[in-house]
Amino acid sequence: LLQMVFPPELRFASLKFLNRLFNCFSFYCYYDITEIDGVNTNELYNAVQLYLSSFVSASGSRLSLTRAINSSATTFGLSNNDCINDVFDGVAVQWEHVVTQRQSQTYSWPPLPDEKRGFMLRIRKRDKDIILDFYLNYIMEKANDIRRKNQERLLYTNSRGGSLDSRRHPWESVPFKHPSTFDTLAMDPERKSNIEEDLRDFAAGQAFYQRTGRAWKRGYLLYGPPGTGKSSMIAAMANFLGYDIYDLELTEVHSNSELRKLLMKTSSKSIIVIEDIDCSVNLSNRAKATHAGAPRSYYDSGAPDAARGGEDGNNNNTITLSGLLNFTDGLWSCCGSERIFVFTTNHIEKLDPALLRSGRMDMHIYMSYCSYPALKILLRNYLGSEAEELGEAAASELREAAEKAKMTPADISEVLIKNRRNKERAVGELLEVLRARAERNEKCGGLREECELNGVVEEMEEEEQEKRALESPKEGSDCDDDSCKKVEDDDEEKEKAK
Ligand SMILES: Nc1ncnc2c1ncn2[C@@H]1O[C@H](COP(=O)(O)OP(=O)(O)OP(=O)(O)O)[C@@H](O)[C@H]1O
Numbered sequence: 001l002l003q004m005v006f007p008p009e010l011r012f013a014s015l016k017f018l019n020r021l022f023n024c025f026s027f028y029c030y031y032d033i034t035e036i037d038g039v040n041t042n043e044l045y046n047a048v049q050l051y052l053s054s055f056v057s058a059s060g061s062r063l064s065l066t067r068a069i070n071s072s073a074t075t076f077g078l079s080n081n082d083c084i085n086d087v088f089d090g091v092a093v094q095w096e097h098v099v100t101q102r103q104s105q106t107y108s109w110p111p112l113p114d115e116k117r118g119f120m121l122r123i124r125k126r127d128k129d130i131i132l133d134f135y136l137n138y139i140m141e142k143a144n145d146i147r148r149k150n151q152e153r154l155l156y157t158n159s160r161g162g163s164l165d166s167r168r169h170p171w172e173s174v175p176f177k178h179p180s181t182f183d184t185l186a187m188d189p190e191r192k193s194n195i196e197e198d199l200r201d202f203a204a205g206q207a208f209y210q211r212t213g214r215a216w217k218r219g220y221l222l223y224g225p226p227g228t229g230k231s232s233m234i235a236a237m238a239n240f241l242g243y244d245i246y247d248l249e250l251t252e253v254h255s256n257s258e259l260r261k262l263l264m265k266t267s268s269k270s271i272i273v274i275e276d277i278d279c280s281v282n283l284s285n286r287a288k289a290t291h292a293g294a295p296r297s298y299y300d301s302g303a304p305d306a307a308r309g310g311e312d313g314n315n316n317n318t319i320t321l322s323g324l325l326n327f328t329d330g331l332w333s334c335c336g337s338e339r340i341f342v343f344t345t346n347h348i349e350k351l352d353p354a355l356l357r358s359g360r361m362d363m364h365i366y367m368s369y370c371s372y373p374a375l376k377i378l379l380r381n382y383l384g385s386e387a388e389e390l391g392e393a394a395a396s397e398l399r400e401a402a403e404k405a406k407m408t409p410a411d412i413s414e415v416l417i418k419n420r421r422n423k424e425r426a427v428g429e430l431l432e433v434l435r436a437r438a439e440r441n442e443k444c445g446g447l448r449e450e451c452e453l454n455g456v457v458e459e460m461e462e463e464e465q466e467k468r469a470l471e472s473p474k475e476g477s478d479c480d481d482d483s484c485k486k487v488e489d490d491d492e493e494k495e496k497a498k
Pocket residue numbers: 184185186187225226227228229230231232233346367408409410411413
């Protein structure tokens with residue numbers, strides 16, 4: 001019609017005019033909710049998708065079905081350019097899933113997906129003021145409920161390599177199904193409930209953080225020897241709060257700005273984890289940056305990089321401690337809300353004091369060797385029995401040995417798993433192992449860590465094994481006199497050397 005009625009030079013203007021005319025006389029308002037808003041993913045888009053998926057299966061005639069890798073749930077969705085009606089508070093609305101091809105000449109970095117996806121909401125003009133805000137808030141709440149109910153939380157890790165896809169989606173995810181909870185975690189019950197309470201306060205503390213002008217985030221530093229349950233604690237925290245986990249592999253991050261971009265792509269209600277922080281960050285970078293001119297205290301303050309005379313500019317391909325501190329408590333840490341940062345280390349003494357200063361990490365949690373109360377939890381988990389059921393004598397022996405042995409829950413779990421079908425044998429072997437370890441600790445004279453570092457404990461273990469092997473020669477062994485004598489001589493020599 002346009003082509004016939006209007007000359008070519010007026011066609012565009014006439015199209016605009018007709019559009020306006022149509023809008024004036026239309027009964028409806030239209031709202032576009034696009035998947036990507038600038039560079040960030042639009043949370044409202046995800047919420048609408050989840051919300052529609054909850055009832056679309058009952059009323060839609062053509063649906064898209066998706067199932068993520070390793071997921072146990074199928075998600076229903078509206079097919080491309082399909083519509084569905086909904087009613088909120090007696091008002092009818094319509095949703096359309098709009099998918100169009102992105103124009104190829106549009107330039108952006110990182111490149112945007114080829115398809116432009118979004119939802120279009122159609123509401124009658126007269127209803128718009130009455131319901132729009134309430135309806136959208138309702139959708140956000142409903143989507144959160146669905147997420148929580150599905151219990152399908154995700155474990156993200158920052159993807160490797162410089163492929164286009166990894167730039168667009170820097171986090172890869174798998175369903176998070178770690179079974180660790182605060183009930184199964186072997187730790188002093190009192191300390192455990194302190195942590196639970198802290199997490200509960202944090203999750204319910206929106207009003208508090210708002211009132212005090214603090215960003216809604218919290219930092220935990222977990223430290224202690226390997227095998228004391230740092231990773232299990234993180235999983236328990238995530239299961240307790242129902243949060244996703246972002247496991248940040250710092251060695252895959254090449255600059256502070258990359259770190260910021262990663263942070264921008266994390267969602268609220270998540271735990272951002274950096275494991276073995278002492279092994280991940282090159283602390284010398286920070287020292288270099290400090291010499292570059294600004295006073296050290298300023299670097300310590302965690303102020304934004306830009307304000308530091310372009311540290312990024314000097315150190316483009318490295319991630320620095322100050323960059324990391326920005327990540328956790330600078331301005332950038334506040335994009336989004338309800339985030340928990342967890343750092344873990346086996347060597348707290350190696351950490352830069354800036355990271356330990358008060359205000360940086362809100363709570364320092366020492367994951368200790370297995371105490372008796374923690375051992376009781378392990379006995380309950382693996383053998384299904386309370387320590388008291390083992391009898392008073394066995395219980396007090398276990399208590400004494402556990403306190404002296406300084407064994408990690410991981411080592412104790414090993415012994416219990418091996419013998420889990422036979423309770424008595426499990427307790428017997430556990431006592432034996434605990435006593436042997438306690439004896440060894442005594443020999444080290446309170447220098448257990450140093451002995452471990454210098455390999456003395458390993459040597460002792462080898463000796464013990466050799467001794468055991470010699471004490472019980474294999475049945476029917478054809479050890480002739482000469483070779484037996486040689487073993488004895490070797491033994492004597494070793495003893496002398498010791
Ligand atoms: N406190 C604990 N409570 C229950 N199980 C534990 C605990 N500590 C360790 N374990 C057991 O030992 C295994 C290893 O523990 P985990 O990986 O959590 O220790 P970690 O301190 O993170 O070790 P690393 O420092 O080497 O990463 C776990 O799978 C769990 O079964």
